[in-house]
Amino acid sequence: MKIGRKNHLTRFVGAAQGERQRNGFVTVISAALVEPCDKLNNMPLENPFQDPLRFERRIPECAVAIFGANGDLTKRKLLPALYRLAYERRLSPGFAVLGISRTPMSDDQFRASMHDSVAKFLEDSPFDEEVWSAFAQGLYYMAGDIGDPQAFTHLAASLKQIEDCRHTAGNVLFYLSTQPSQYAAAAKGIGAAGLAEGKGWRRIVIEKPFGHDLESARELSNELHEVFRESDIYRIDHYLGKETVQNILAFRFGNGIFEPLWDRRYVNSVQITAAESIGVEGRGGYYQEAGALRDMIQNHLLQIMATIAMEPSATFQPDAVRDERAKLLRTIRVMKPDQVLANSISGQYGPARIGGADVPGFRQEKGVDPQSQTNTYAAATFFVDNWRWAGVPFFIRSGKRLPKRVTEIAIQFNDAPHAVFGDNGDEATPNLLILRIQPEEGISLRFLSKRPGAGMKLRPVSMDFNYGSSFGERSPTAYETLLLDAMIGDATLYTRQDMVEASWGAVEPILNVWQNHKFEFPNYEAGTWGPKAADEMLARHGHTWRTP
């Protein structure tokens, strides 16, 4: 039986690890496993030149095949991120990108088009022509339609050609930067052309939405699983790629002093806010089908909530971390239909005048139904049914046309059990820990301090850690982090099927009730912090929304 190189290596390492290891080499004892190629038998298990203390994580040789290569995401995010990885010298010498879309274009035209896009959309980074010209040598293009089986035959030939001339070792990352409705067809085409398996690894990255409800999410997963193993499917959630979201894990589990306070005994409530000051910006048609609950809360904010509330994993291995996130998502209490309207708020912005300019309401936006019932604001009170968080409310809100763009998490601690210093004014000032995700990334802790002078008057002060000013170095963009992780094979920051299903499980009951309810929209003016009903929801729990 002919043994393929990948299978052979897997078995070789697996069998040999328990047998004999000498000077970083493995001596194969089982004759049945001996590959004809002596070089592979003598290959070190690890690259001996690695220096993890000083070197950044490196990407093995591979090709990235981008479906939808002429689209906005490719131009604005993917290619600038890949170029930046090249600039940082993270890519292997033969790294290649194969762009695929319907528009006929030559390799050189694709390179020229991407040159302009990368130069324009590169964030916080210089554009270097010399680096670009080396990077652009690895850019290729093919025209093809996902619905056409011939396109995948052509794709197989192109990838083979790239593998031969760029030494990519058969490793391919397929990136679906297309309409979600094309995910299944693209995966099937890849599978039918025999591209889901090969000499090297094969992985597929898809963008949200992962279905529009629980059933469609399962259906999509099933279709992807016909071609790819779950471990090779990378569902991207760019919020998880943000440095400050990753810093939540470092803050919680890298320090000894916070975790003992991180439970129902000390935490009073948690507020997660993701506010945008802009409207739908020409995406009214898409947004009308999605809404804030599906677009933000079902994925990004529930993932953040899981990161805040999960148990520590035993290791920082991808599946260990994702297991804990998934466990937390499964423990979110599912609302009963009669609880939904009291514990969730749907909102839609109306017209207003902001900064001297008239701002249209959602229903006045282009492509939006004038009677639309779409939520541009969503808020919900979730509870986590586990030992650590029992009884602690998690207030989550997200909306468009709010006063400012801000994403932050506020953890409010219980008041001191006894007011030793007497009444300190009208307002209670509990300790507050703020984790700011954007725009001023950092962490603040609010506590009480004595006012200078005679008497014992207290006032709240804020102790700040500011990510940007404490570390002057440029932070990688979320797409740089996530693309690098996918190419390395680290799925820690990617969403797994069970996580997607668990978050739909928490959100779907709300959607079901909202769909059958007629809301009096618009119910908040553009430029305000959302509908009054959202304030009332918190008031019922004895809380108020923070003003970020």
Place this chain on the structure above:
Amino acid sequence: MSTTIQPERVLRELAELWVTLGKESDPGHSSGVLRACAMTLITLVEESEDPSDVWSTMAALMPEHPSRAIVIRFRESATRELSSRVFSQCWMPFGHRRQICCEQIEISASDASLPDLAPVVLPLAVADLPVMLWCRSARLFSLPDFPQIAKIAHKLLLDSSAFPDPPEILARIQGSGKIVGDLAWTRLTRVRELISQIFESRNYLARLADVAHVKVTFGGNVPPTGAYYLAAWILDCLESAGAHPRVDWEPVLGDPPGQISRIELSSAASDGLRLAICISGESARQCAEVQIDSLTTHTVFPPDNDYVLLREELAIPGRDAVYERSLARANKLAAEKK
């Protein structure tokens, strides 16, 4: 110049400085001044050096490595002289209301007062945080009383490429018993990383054991410390992969002394692995051309200056096992070459 410094007085001046900064900054708001400190960074410089060079490097380092910076300026004199001044450096991150400030102390000293410095500097170091000592002068490193001030540092930073006798300085570093960050080693990170990246490929990794020759080409007559370090590191890595190559040194008299211009790894077999990395350009912008088998690629290295090198070393306050192994091997290579 006075002959003594009272650490208590310096600390009091620093405290007053913070009060002044707090009063000056944005009196209408409570945002105020943010004080940041992750270490004490002591820098020893010659009085003849342009102070603005040192302070501009410090300023660039502050956002990433906020520290209490103590710069000690030495002049060659047999008279015991010491004086000090304190000041602060603040910056306002773009779009923020609050200033970030760091403390800076400048001490002027004569060579003769070196033994008096350790008791002065010790109380000035920030409690519970690492002390880094950056010695910018080969002469100061060679003074007999230097170990006294080096004793208070957790890590000693120097640039061995500035020393005239590479084998001698390598031996002294190894014999110092300190955690050392040698900027000549730091300068190699970019090229080491490039080599490592090449062997992330399983195809090349599988052929590593065949490497029989390593050649390092350098400017000048004798290999600089960087060439010894690089060869030592490559040999160590190759040996751990089962190869036992020979190292060849190739001086190029026309190239600037100390510059490494080419590294080659090759196997004895005609169809075996051939890797050549050619480095060209000034430190502000160096390019590397990588030739491996039939594939040629180009890489641009980021600028190489004190700030970049220090930034990397200050991020590693503890021991660096790879460096220490390479230092030991470099010493052997230098002794053999001698």
